[in-house]
């Protein structure tokens with residue numbers, strides 16, 4: 001009888017206990033603020049090494065307090081955080097950075113280069129061991145860097161950043177139960193801050209009209225930090241245009257004209273830390289078409305182009321949900337970017353090496369593989385050849401999609417499912 005009672009108590013504790021356990025995990029190991037770890041990743045086409053730079057204690061934690069362990073296995077890199085005494089994994093996140101893209105450029109075959117990178121985690125109560133890892137072609141993770149961090153270390157900087165005015169422009173829920181997107185301005189002067197506020201609100205609201213964001217509207221907060229630039233616009237090296245802007249964005253990243261990005265991650269993260277955030281979005285005050293998005297790093301879009309609404313959502317697909325480009329005719333073809341002998345980790349392209357792990361369950365019976373681009377399959381989930389910068393050997397899920405071309409409210413069902421899973425991860 002006693003045994004039965006104990007069993008019953010255990011069962012009762014277990015049912016519905018998962019959430020409680022996760023919350024307790026957060027409280028057991030972390031406090032409600034951020035530990036930021038800065039480092040340099042240096043190397044060339046073949047190798048990358050990591051050198052520690054700096055640590056900071058930032059005032060907010062915008063992330064989930066329940067989902068501490070990454071379940072997606074996306075990204076070229078991974079942050080793993082362990083309790084240093086028990087070795088229990090207590091936090092992890094997959095991510096990508098510009099370094100990985102640079103590695104597939106011609107320049108990386110000739111010179112070594114360094115990129116500043118940053119990872120964040122909730123601030124630990126006790127000593128932790130962090131591991132920074134990279135993914136091999138065969139999807140194994142190799143540790144590049146390992147360090148024990150004592151939270152009492154007085155070199156963890158608590159220095160305040162320049163305080164800019166902040167505003168929650170879309171306010172739905174508390175940060176730990178929402179996707180918190182902070183929008184940062186680049187190339188907006190002090191006199192143009194009103195325009196920045198309008199631009200940020202315009203694109204945030206438009207995004208929330210798109211599927212699947214529309215039905216998840218109440219799960220998003222959008223914040224802005226009004227950091228002015230000395231000059232209006234952004235760098236366009238190919239036209240010899242140079243502007244002094246707060247986040248140092250530039251067209252011609254990796255010599256690709258419309259690839260508008262910034263390598264100044266330190267400033268980006270400093271300014272983002274004025275608010276709690278999960279995702280960083282940079283709006284650049286330029287008419288020229290361009291942008292970029294790097295998974296769990298940041299998304300960036302030009303603000304004044306006719307196609308900016310599309311670019312804003314497309315880049316967020318990369319930055320938020322690790323979606324791949326579904327196009328294959330653009331000038332940003334990276335040589336050997338995907339290995340066709342393995343299944344890419346991205347949710348919306350496949351090499352058919354392990355299609356079961358992708359959207360096979362969403363295909364209607366008897367859908368031909370590859371799926372012909374005929375009228376019959378125009379609005380159906382299929383396996384269309386061409387995607388991920390290659391016309392052959394990589395397949396995409398839909399005839400068209402916002403990740404393929406400039407369609408408004410056009411994420412295909414597979415991309416929508418991946419976005420939904422990510423929203424749930426942040427908010428449930």
Ligand SMILES: [Zn+2]
Pocket residue numbers: 326348397398401402403411412413414415416
């Ligand atoms: Zn898609």
